Amino acid sequence: MAPIKAALLGFGTVGQGVYEALKTHREQLKSVLGEEVIIEAILVKDGAKKRDVDEHILVTTDFDEVLNIPDLQIVFEAIVGEEPGFTYLSKAIEKGCRVITANKVMFARHGKTLLEKAEAAGVSVGYEATTAGGTPIIRSISQLLQVNDILSVEAILNGTSNYILTNMREKGSAFEDVLKTAQDLGYAEADPVNDVEGFDAFYKLMILSELSFGSSPNWDEVERKGITEVSSEQIEVFTRWGYKVKHLARIRSDSGLFTASVKPVLVDSEHPLYGVEDVQNAIMVETSLAGKVTVQGAGAGKLPTASAMVEDLTYVLQSHSGAAVRKKQSVLKVDSSSSESGSSSLVGEYVVIGSSVGFNGSDDIQLLKQDVRGDLVYLLIRCHEETAKSLKANSELVVYEVAGKLKPAEVKVEDRDLVLQRVINL
Numbered sequence: 001m002a003p004i005k006a007a008l009l010g011f012g013t014v015g016q017g018v019y020e021a022l023k024t025h026r027e028q029l030k031s032v033l034g035e036e037v038i039i040e041a042i043l044v045k046d047g048a049k050k051r052d053v054d055e056h057i058l059v060t061t062d063f064d065e066v067l068n069i070p071d072l073q074i075v076f077e078a079i080v081g082e083e084p085g086f087t088y089l090s091k092a093i094e095k096g097c098r099v100i101t102a103n104k105v106m107f108a109r110h111g112k113t114l115l116e117k118a119e120a121a122g123v124s125v126g127y128e129a130t131t132a133g134g135t136p137i138i139r140s141i142s143q144l145l146q147v148n149d150i151l152s153v154e155a156i157l158n159g160t161s162n163y164i165l166t167n168m169r170e171k172g173s174a175f176e177d178v179l180k181t182a183q184d185l186g187y188a189e190a191d192p193v194n195d196v197e198g199f200d201a202f203y204k205l206m207i208l209s210e211l212s213f214g215s216s217p218n219w220d221e222v223e224r225k226g227i228t229e230v231s232s233e234q235i236e237v238f239t240r241w242g243y244k245v246k247h248l249a250r251i252r253s254d255s256g257l258f259t260a261s262v263k264p265v266l267v268d269s270e271h272p273l274y275g276v277e278d279v280q281n282a283i284m285v286e287t288s289l290a291g292k293v294t295v296q297g298a299g300a301g302k303l304p305t306a307s308a309m310v311e312d313l314t315y316v317l318q319s320h321s322g323a324a325v326r327k328k329q330s331v332l333k334v335d336s337s338s339s340e341s342g343s344s345s346l347v348g349e350y351v352v353i354g355s356s357v358g359f360n361g362s363d364d365i366q367l368l369k370q371d372v373r374g375d376l377v378y379l380l381i382r383c384h385e386e387t388a389k390s391l392k393a394n395s396e397l398v399v400y401e402v403a404g405k406l407k408p409a410e411v412k413v414e415d416r417d418l419v420l421q422r423v424i425n426l
């Protein structure tokens, strides 16, 4: 057999990582694939920039030059944004290339189309690197959990947010200070909006939804919140009560009703994602047979992301069709107002923060804990989801859910007398 010819689209952090990994793991790849993988061309935006690559490699800004390489088998894509990545990969697939991408923004929007094109062309698409970097979640779901139904996915999908929340808690620092450190360390972009406002985690959740349920919610209906409203004072109270605040991306299917959100929630030490700290990512998948399966690892970075792309090589070369999408269930409805279930007969736990918080005339609120910090009252309560919704709708209150605490309504809400002296009408 001849060497396997490959091209790299993009030569930034990830592209350079793939180039390096192919060199340092040449022998391992050869023993797995039976042939060497040779990078023939690299596509970049700025043709004038000096690139430290082998002499034989064509470095170009013209995608057609890449596509015209005879017997090109593999196209790695690590450029930014929906376009031109989608168009380039569509053309590569039409030409019979196997493609491997790290581009989550593009894949969240166009992944389904690319997979369909690949199926029609009889080639495969690798997209492990789009979601949680080097953490092998995509192929764990698509190949190792094919018979199980996926009931829910709950994940920490953005390392920058997780790093900031971890360090705010451990060092007692303010959000802005930890963000600055994260930027100095290269964990956060100069423009951190995608990470700290939850967009990055949202794209990854949509990719996981397509994979797990064969569909994804209407994007506008998914509740998306970042971590910018989490304060160090809040974290101090949560810590005293035994909780950590985590930025969780969640989607579940419950009797045909689907619920999705990306937002900060509280987790206690029983929760599988409680110990996931710093820049780590983790994905917990609740399955029909295997129960809860959690995969944890580096969510980003040059070599972990390159690892996912290079590992995808074996998959795309050894499989003949790109249809790794599970199509077992379809999304019938999305209830974005509730984070864990669409049913209103559930009781959950919530922390409510307000300047003079109280509950008047509700039989549905059980006070579990309270604390006062300056003008702010912190209450840990148990109540029906419906009641929590009305609390969340009150713009004077900040409400955090405690993850994993929703129980059927038969769980009696009692001790109403414990509820509050401070009263305002909600």
Ligand SMILES: NC(=O)c1ccc[n+]([C@@H]2O[C@H](COP(=O)([O-])OP(=O)(O)OC[C@H]3O[C@@H](n4cnc5c(N)ncnc54)[C@H](OP(=O)(O)O)[C@@H]3O)[C@@H](O)[C@H]2O)c1
Binding pocket: 009, 010, 011, 012, 013, 014, 015, 043, 044, 045, 046, 047, 049, 077, 078, 079, 080, 081, 083, 084, 102, 103, 104, 105, 129, 130, 133, 299, 300, 301, 302, 305
């Ligand atoms: N960084 C990570 O840890 C990570 C992890 C998982 C997934 N990803 C995803 O991987 C992709 C690449 O990320 P990165 O961090 O490597 O980005 P990056 O460092 O900014 O590099 C982007 C590369 O793409 C090239 N490029 C941009 N627009 C192009 C265009 N229109 N045509 C041709 N080339 C173009 C750039 O060319 P020039 O060099 O000429 O500017 C650069 O080489 C993104 O989609 C990102 O979301 C990144």
